[in-house]
Amino acid sequence: MWESVKEFASEFFVTGDPLIYGADVSIVLSIIAIVSVLTYFKKWGWLWREWLTTVDHKKIGIMYILASVLMLFRGGVDALLMRAQLVMPEMQFLSGDHYNQIFTTHGVIMILFMAMPLMFGLFNVIVPLQLGARDVAFPFLNALSFWLFFSGAMLFNLSFVIGGSPDAGWLAYPPYSELAFNPGPGQDFYIWGIQISGIGSLMTGINFIVTILKVRAPGMTLMKMPMFSWSVLSSCIAIVFAFPILTVTLALLFIDRYLGGHFFTLDGGGNPMMYINLIWMWGHPEVYIIVLPAFGIFSEIVATFSRKKLFGYKSMVFAMIIISVLSFLVWAHHFFTMGSGADVNAFFAVTTMLIAIPTGVKVFNWLFTMFRGKITFETPMLWTVGIIPNFVIGGMTGVLLSVAPADFQYHNSYFLIAHFHQVIIAGVVFGFFAGLYYWWPKIFGFKLNERIGRWAFWLWNIGFYLCFMPQYALGLMGMTRRLYTYGWDKGWFEMNLVSTIGAVIMGAAFLVQIWDIAHSIKHMKRDTTGDPWNARTLEWSIPSPAPFYNFAVMPQVTSQDDWHERKLRIEQGLEKPAKVELEPIHMPKNSGIPIVMSMFWFFVGFGLIFDWLWMAVPGFISVIACMVVHSFNYDTDYYVTVEEIKRTEAEAGRVIT
Amino acid sequence: MKTSKTVRCMSFLFMFILLFLTTGCADNYIVLDPKGPIGEQQKDLMILSTLLTLIVIVPVLILTFVIVWRYRDRKGRKAKYTPDWEHSTKLEIIWWGIPIIIITLIGIVTVRYTYSLEPSKPLESEKKPITIQVTNLDWKWLFQYPEQGIATVNYVQFPEDVPVRFEVTSDAPMNSFWIPQLGGQIYAMSGMSMTLYLQADEQGEYMGSGANFTGKEFAKMFFTANATSQEDFDQWVNQVKHTSPELTLDGYKELTKQGTSDVRYFSAFPEGLYEMTVTKYAASHNHGLSTRVQPPARVKE
Ligand code: HEM
Ligand SMILES: [Cu+2]
Ligand SMILES: [Cu+2]
Numbered sequence: 036m037w038e039s040v041k042e043f044a045s046e047f048f049v050t051g052d053p054l055i056y057g058a059d060v061s062i063v064l065s066i067i068a069i070v071s072v073l074t075y076f077k078k079w080g081w082l083w084r085e086w087l088t089t090v091d092h093k094k095i096g097i098m099y100i101l102a103s104v105l106m107l108f109r110g111g112v113d114a115l116l117m118r119a120q121l122v123m124p125e126m127q128f129l130s131g132d133h134y135n136q137i138f139t140t141h142g143v144i145m146i147l148f149m150a151m152p153l154m155f156g157l158f159n160v161i162v163p164l165q166l167g168a169r170d171v172a173f174p175f176l177n178a179l180s181f182w183l184f185f186s187g188a189m190l191f192n193l194s195f196v197i198g199g200s201p202d203a204g205w206l207a208y209p210p211y212s213e214l215a216f217n218p219g220p221g222q223d224f225y226i227w228g229i230q231i232s233g234i235g236s237l238m239t240g241i242n243f244i245v246t247i248l249k250v251r252a253p254g255m256t257l258m259k260m261p262m263f264s265w266s267v268l269s270s271c272i273a274i275v276f277a278f279p280i281l282t283v284t285l286a287l288l289f290i291d292r293y294l295g296g297h298f299f300t301l302d303g304g305g306n307p308m309m310y311i312n313l314i315w316m317w318g319h320p321e322v323y324i325i326v327l328p329a330f331g332i333f334s335e336i337v338a339t340f341s342r343k344k345l346f347g348y349k350s351m352v353f354a355m356i357i358i359s360v361l362s363f364l365v366w367a368h369h370f371f372t373m374g375s376g377a378d379v380n381a382f383f384a385v386t387t388m389l390i391a392i393p394t395g396v397k398v399f400n401w402l403f404t405m406f407r408g409k410i411t412f413e414t415p416m417l418w419t420v421g422i423i424p425n426f427v428i429g430g431m432t433g434v435l436l437s438v439a440p441a442d443f444q445y446h447n448s449y450f451l452i453a454h455f456h457q458v459i460i461a462g463v464v465f466g467f468f469a470g471l472y473y474w475w476p477k478i479f480g481f482k483l484n485e486r487i488g489r490w491a492f493w494l495w496n497i498g499f500y501l502c503f504m505p506q507y508a509l510g511l512m513g514m515t516r517r518l519y520t521y522g523w524d525k526g527w528f529e530m531n532l533v534s535t536i537g538a539v540i541m542g543a544a545f546l547v548q549i550w551d552i553a554h555s556i557k558h559m560k561r562d563t564t565g566d567p568w569n570a571r572t573l574e575w576s577i578p579s580p581a582p583f584y585n586f587a588v589m590p591q592v593t594s595q596d597d598w599h600e601r602k603l604r605i606e607q608g609l610e611k612p613a614k615v616e617l618e619p620i621h622m623p624k625n626s627g628i629p630i631v632m633s634m635f636w637f638f639v640g641f642g643l644i645f646d647w648l649w650m651a652v653p654g655f656i657s658v659i660a661c662m663v664v665h666s667f668n669y670d671t672d673y674y675v676t677v678e679e680i681k682r683t684e685a686e687a688g689r690v691i692t
Numbered sequence: 693m694k695t696s697k698t699v700r701c702m703s704f705l706f707m708f709i710l711l712f713l714t715t716g717c718a719d720n721y722i723v724l725d726p727k728g729p730i731g732e733q734q735k736d737l738m739i740l741s742t743l744l745t746l747i748v749i750v751p752v753l754i755l756t757f758v759i760v761w762r763y764r765d766r767k768g769r770k771a772k773y774t775p776d777w778e779h780s781t782k783l784e785i786i787w788w789g790i791p792i793i794i795i796t797l798i799g800i801v802t803v804r805y806t807y808s809l810e811p812s813k814p815l816e817s818e819k820k821p822i823t824i825q826v827t828n829l830d831w832k833w834l835f836q837y838p839e840q841g842i843a844t845v846n847y848v849q850f851p852e853d854v855p856v857r858f859e860v861t862s863d864a865p866m867n868s869f870w871i872p873q874l875g876g877q878i879y880a881m882s883g884m885s886m887t888l889y890l891q892a893d894e895q896g897e898y899m900g901s902g903a904n905f906t907g908k909e910f911a912k913m914f915f916t917a918n919a920t921s922q923e924d925f926d927q928w929v930n931q932v933k934h935t936s937p938e939l940t941l942d943g944y945k946e947l948t949k950q951g952t953s954d955v956r957y958f959s960a961f962p963e964g965l966y967e968m969t970v971t972k973y974a975a976s977h978n979h980g981l982s983t984r985v986q987p988p989a990r991v992k993e
Contacts, residue, residue: 344778399787443876447903
């Protein structure tokens with residue numbers, strides 16, 4: 036009996052590596068710490084009522100951001116481990132197996148569990164406010180999306196200590212990701228972690244499309260909509276077309292692995308190339324899905340901190356839409372060397388280059404928004420300005436990669452790694468940082484410390500250039516990606532050393548940011564204006580943090596940058612703050628179903644990973660039961676009384692008569 | 693703004709160090725130091741496309757700096773301020789136009805080179821090409837010389853100035869066959885045989901690698917590509933023929949097992965082994981550049 040328990044445990048838990056024992060210990064310790072703190076302060080009820088069951092888009096957004104910062108930490112530790120292994124030739128730190136697991140989890144976590152939720156977090160906290168709306172179109176669905184993402188992410192992260200991590204790369208190319216080469220549960224963790232959170236992403240995409248199209252404030256025509264909301268719309272359209280492809284692709288891979296199918300195997304007529312096509316039909320749009328909202332963020336920030344209207348609004352909108360459409364026509368640039376022939380390569384090379392045109396136009400528009408403006412450099416603007424050279428260089432190397440015959444030399448080399456980190460870190464992550472600094476006062480009601488913020492900015496940027504510029508060079512020296520070791524004879528030592536130093540500096544920059552947050556919480560200066568940056572769009576017209584019903588009175592929009600125009604009119608005495616009639620506000624009720632249902636999804640995934648049908652089947656039945664329960668629940672909304680609105684507004688320092 | 697100034701100086705210092713490091717070891721940039729016609733043209737193309745993109749990039753970077761500098765908010769600023777200026781058809785036409793022109797140029801160049809550098813296109817040469825069949829195994833490269841009747845592992849030798857017709861396949865997960873100084877890579881896929889023509893104009897030992905991830909010890913899949921004179925090559929073939937063991941079918945099966953390998957030489961290999969490997973993945977497909985191989989009549993033990 037004891038023997039079989041021991042045998043089971045040694046297969047179930049990952050053993051034999053000090054790093055993983057360390058992780059085991061720290062996971063257990065943090066769980067104990069969290070549970071005891073909550074119990075000691077009697078916060079369980081509060082946690083459940085205020086957060087776990089919330090359908091308030093702002094709180095959901097905050098939870099997304101929190102989760103994504105945790106994932107940034109985890110992915111960052113992975114990155115540092117990899118850079119430590121590569122710091123010099125013939126390092127004896129990580130084995131090949133372990134390195135492969137780390138770069139796989141690093142890639143997956145950074146793209147799917149860090150960048151995506153950070154983006155969804157910003158969507159959630161900002162879009163409804165910007166549109167002058169009380170909530171997203173489907174608040175319940177929104178909570179469900181979050182919890183699905185969360186249980187998918189937890190499932191994926193668990194693979195590190197239970198069963199073993201996937202090691203086939205973040206896109207899991209078969210046949211290496213098939214049972215024959217990858218028998219352990221790691222690859223199934225990958226499939227189910229992504230699958231479950233992917234459903235959540237798809238629902239978020241739908242939710243925000245409907246929100247943007249249907250619940251804008253009266254008077255806000257599409258062409259008066261703030262640019263960030265436009266970018267969210269174009270990104271969500273891409274989500275809705277791309278994510279179903281991912282779902283199907285991973286489902287086919289799962290059928291191969293679990294039911295002995297032969298879609299992508301080597302034997303039985305399978306064709307791995309089909310998978311590679313399918314995964315990139317999702318994978319390429321995915322990178323535009325995450326970068327488009329960053330474009331929106333830059334546009335908002337540039338206008339606000341140049342004290343000037345956004346230049347070329349219509350061009351911007353048009354460029355964004357073209358980018359989201361074109362992004363579906365370029366996927367084969369990820370495998371020019373697969374030998375599809377010159378016709379195919381020429382087509383995909385040209386469509387890829389075309390994307391550079393609208394992207395370039397956006398950069399010009401930002402520049403000319405600053406032109407003849409009055410630029411101030413608070414942290415959000417600092418990030419935005421810092422991103423421009425990065426993005427321009429990253430875009431340029433992208434065009435170089437798209438020159439198909441030349442890509443035969445860049446492909447799979449560190450040149451590629453440098454390129455995509457430059458657009459993904461310096462374009463997307465830094466862009467989201469800019470957005471976080473910008474909207475932080477709106478979300479939490481106080482500004483982050485500017486001085487520490489500046490330190491973080493410079494450390495991140497210096498670290499970035501030090502880490503990734505040498506990698507362009509390494510690519511031209513013939514260093515291929517995903518190597519866990521290399522010889523002294525290759526001449527790659529110096530560049531790798533510099534690169535690792537850069538990575539460490541970025542790690543320090545992350546810590547400085549955490550310190551910034553802690554420091555700012557401690558020395559908090561409440562923002563009483565609701566509009567600390569003197570900004571232009573509607574979200575700044577209400578108190579910070581926004582009351583749970585957002586707008587006490589629905590705004591009536593008359594122009595682009597409506598809030599800015601209204602401020603001007605009031606200043607010039609053309610408009611008096613209007614006397615308003617408050618009305619009871621219709622709000623959705625909290626619900627425990629999203630978190631419970633996602634937990635059951637977790638069981639479904641976990642059961643299927645270990646082939647425990649006794650867990651998966653009841654899990655799935657419970658998921659269905661949750662749906663049934665929810666659809667028979669008619670008690671889903673309530674009204675906020677006028678008294679409560681008055682009280683809440685007064686607490687936020689606004690008197691409404 | 694005090695801190696940011698010191699930090700700015702620091703960043704310049706770092707960039708300087710970086711520059712120093714990059715110039716210090718220029719001969720390491722093997723992709724930019726090609727030794728064959730394919731690599732040569734690819735390098736030209738890389739440089740040409742870089743220059744074309746720089747036509748846009750450099751002015752944008754300068755413009756960014758100038759605008760940010762000139763229009764920053766400070767006391768006594770003389771620069772104009774036009775808060776409501778938001779549109780100019782002329783300007784927008786210019787910056788839709790410039791990228792369109794540049795991209796059109798790069799596009800035209802790319803399409804032309806895509807056809808002329810198609811990997812399966814024979815190289816122009818008076819000399820008759822030599823064929824080398826490459827098989828990607830876990831985690832080693834097997835080279836077979838059908839004309840010479842010898843085989844090697846993780847080492848390939850061929851005469852200079854002679855076009856080499858590499859036929860590439862795989863008996864393991866997909867990898868990528870790459871000799872940077874001779875020219876770009878091609879995927880090694882099971883169930884099909886890809887053709888890649890390369891040629892070395894100079895004698896020398898070049899680094900070759902597997903560029904696409906295939907699992908645990910994929911980092912050990914480097915091999916040497918040695919271009920020698922025709923005499924040296926013939927002599928080497930002769931030597932391998934007379935001093936090395938044969939590769940048997942069982943020996944091949946042994947090779948296909950997962951594991952790394954030292955350089956090895958074989959004086960002979962089972963007839964039709966390469967074709968057998970390709971056709972083994974029976975229901976597989978053909979596409980684009982891959983050449984169809986006839987299944988071998990028999991495989992000699
Ligand atoms: C913050 C500092 C970061 C460092 C130092 C870093 C470093 C690395 C390294 C060393 C690799 C492995 C390259 C290889 O061995 O082939 C890698 C791969 C990758 N990184 Fe990062 N990374 C960072 C941030 C990010 C971010 C923010 C993202 C995405 C949002 C990201 C996405 C990826 C992806 C997708 C891969 C490819 C994984 C694969 O080869 O399968 N990284 N990174
Ligand atoms: Cu792509
Ligand atoms: Cu193929």
